[in-house]
Amino acid sequence: MITIISITIYGMLQAIGLNVEYRGIRVLEQISFTVPMGSLTAVIGPNGAGKSSLFKAMLGLTAIAGGETLYCDRPLHQQLSRVAYVPQRSQIDWDYPVTVKDVVLMARTVATGWGRSPSRKSQNLVTEALHKVGMWEHRHCRIGELSGGQQQRVFLARSLASQAELLFFDEPFNGIDKQTETAIFSVFGELRDLGKIILVISHDLGQSLQNYDQILMLNRRLIAQGSHHHVLNASNLNRCYGHDLSFFVTG
Numbered sequence: 001m002i003t004i005i006s007i008t009i010y011g012m013l014q015a016i017g018l019n020v021e022y023r024g025i026r027v028l029e030q031i032s033f034t035v036p037m038g039s040l041t042a043v044i045g046p047n048g049a050g051k052s053s054l055f056k057a058m059l060g061l062t063a064i065a066g067g068e069t070l071y072c073d074r075p076l077h078q079q080l081s082r083v084a085y086v087p088q089r090s091q092i093d094w095d096y097p098v099t100v101k102d103v104v105l106m107a108r109t110v111a112t113g114w115g116r117s118p119s120r121k122s123q124n125l126v127t128e129a130l131h132k133v134g135m136w137e138h139r140h141c142r143i144g145e146l147s148g149g150q151q152q153r154v155f156l157a158r159s160l161a162s163q164a165e166l167l168f169f170d171e172p173f174n175g176i177d178k179q180t181e182t183a184i185f186s187v188f189g190e191l192r193d194l195g196k197i198i199l200v201i202s203h204d205l206g207q208s209l210q211n212y213d214q215i216l217m218l219n220r221r222l223i224a225q226g227s228h229h230h231v232l233n234a235s236n237l238n239r240c241y242g243h244d245l246s247f248f249v250t251g
Helices: 051-058 100-112 120-132 148-162 178-193 207-211 234-241
Strands: 013-022 025-035 039-044 066-071 083-086 166-170 197-201 214-219 221-226
Touching: 013 051, 025 051, 025 066, 025 214, 025 221, 039 051, 039 178, 039 207, 051 166, 051 197, 083 148, 100 120, 100 148, 120 148, 148 178, 178 197, 178 207, 214 234, 221 234
Parallel strands: 039 197, 039 214, 083 166, 166 197
Antiparallel strands: 013 025, 013 066, 214 221
16 A cells, blocks of 8 residues: 655744735735644635635745745745645636646656656555545546536645645635535545644634634634634624624534
């Protein structure tokens, strides 16, 4: 059996005073938090709260007006080879004529080298990743032919094949079935046990939040950080969403 990545001790992830402006408007202000190794973190907040902007700022994909993001005490944007980032489905061109297997193989481009055929190791990693997410039998299908849940499984497989230490997922549970959600959380748990850091943007305020080690509640500022029970209280929900949603929060 091929192991996707051996157990390695990684460092912590730190956002320090991040500020982001868009067309002169401050969309994130003084965002600071720490995420330890071997953890699964949810980022929640209303539409327009700056959740996707936070990911892009941390990864150096958008300009920042101040602050920094460190991993192992070094700027994260200088270590993107250690990162897997899956954006929202709406940002992906599903009409692009590429197969499921080719999408996952893209994760091995840096390790393989441009214009070179994938190594046996890369081929084996891709095969194992597709088996792990239940998509091996669809490997020759075009990505646009799949359901939303299947597409998310494919991009999870690509993250596995990349052997990344930090994984960023922007709304991976939108438009998927319960079986796929359960399967994804199962893989997230395995990655966490390997010491990796997983951050997930979510709109779900229900029972699924209990799957996370910690929650970051965000609305341009960091409203709260901590466990499910610590963060999801009437005061924080009112500050973040403008009204008390605790009636709808299960668990």
